[in-house]
Amino acid sequence: MKETRVQYxxxxxxxxxxxxxxxxxxxxxxxxxxxxxNDITYASIANCFGSFQEAAYMYLVPQEESxxxxxxxxxxxxxxxxxxxxxxxxxxxxxxxxxxxxxxTMCDKEGKVFGGHMVKDKTPVLTTVxxxxxxxxxxxxxxxxxxxTELIQFNPKAKE
Numbered sequence: 001m002k003e004t005r006v007q008y009x010x011x012x013x014x015x016x017x018x019x020x021x022x023x024x025x026x027x028x029x030x031x032x033x034x035x036x037x038n039d040i041t042y043a044s045i046a047n048c049f050g051s052f053q054e055a056a057y058m059y060l061v062p063q064e065e066s067x068x069x070x071x072x073x074x075x076x077x078x079x080x081x082x083x084x085x086x087x088x089x090x091x092x093x094x095x096x097x098x099x100x101x102x103x104x105t106m107c108d109k110e111g112k113v114f115g116g117h118m119v120k121d122k123t124p125v126l127t128t129v130x131x132x133x134x135x136x137x138x139x140x141x142x143x144x145x146x147x148x149t150e151l152i153q154f155n156p157k158a159k160e
Contacts, residue, residue, distance in 0.1 A: 009156040011139030015040070021050070021129035027087075028120040032098040034133060035091050042141040043091035043133045045102065050129035052082040055106055056122030057115065067150045072117060081126055083107045087118070090154060091133070092141040099143040101154065 017038050021030035035043055054077055061073035089102030105115040138159045146153040 007156065009139040009158040011136050011159070013044075014135035014137040016046075016135070017133045019131055019133065021125045021131070023125050023127060024053075025125045025129075026121050027052070027104075027118060027123040027125065027129060028100050028102055030125070030129065031089075031091065031100055031102070031131070031133065034131075035098065038133075038135075040091070040133065040135045041093060042136040042139060044136055045087065045089045045091070046132040046134050048084075048087035048089075048104075048129060048131040050084045051080075051126035052078075052084055052106070053080045053124040053126045054078060054122075055080070055082045055084070055104070056119040057104065057106075057117060058119065059116035067148075071151070075119060075122075076116070077122070078106065078108055078114065081109060084129060085113070087131075089118075090141060092143045092154065094143045094152070099152075101143060 017034055019034050056075060056077045058072040058075055060070045063071040085105045087102060087104040089100055091100045102118045104118050107113045140157045140159055142155040143152050144155045
């Protein structure tokens with residue numbers, strides 16, 4: 001039987017912020033600005049959808065030189081309009097600043113569905129992004145270098 005390994009910290013949901021990112025606002029920068037304005041350090045993005053002028057994303061590809069055999073490939077930019085069907089992520093900290101890890105499912109003007117890891121400062125809102133942010137309390141949520149995978153990974157820790 002294969003070993004089950006997990007890493008977690010238990011906290012609770014604090015305040016909930018319902019928001020809208022306005023046209024031209026970058027997806028991840030907008031999420032982080034809402035968190036900053038509401039004194040939220042760590043959060044979960046519960047619901048998120050809308051449209052983009054263009055969308056910059058990456059997805060996993062085989063990489064023989066990687067310890068785990070895969071890594072993010074090249075940056076893709078989907079020309080708009082892009083329908084943003086669903087997104088989810090965690091608002092974390094790294095080196096004293098926000099580091100939001102966010103994945104999205106989208107479709108282009110022909111209805112082709114695609115998605116992946118979203119890239120900060122490269123995905124401006126077209127008409128709206130509607131979202132609900134849930135603050136996570138009593139847990140430190142970091143994104144740090146992981147020696148085992150040699151990648152930046154989610155690293156939740158219990159608050160002392």
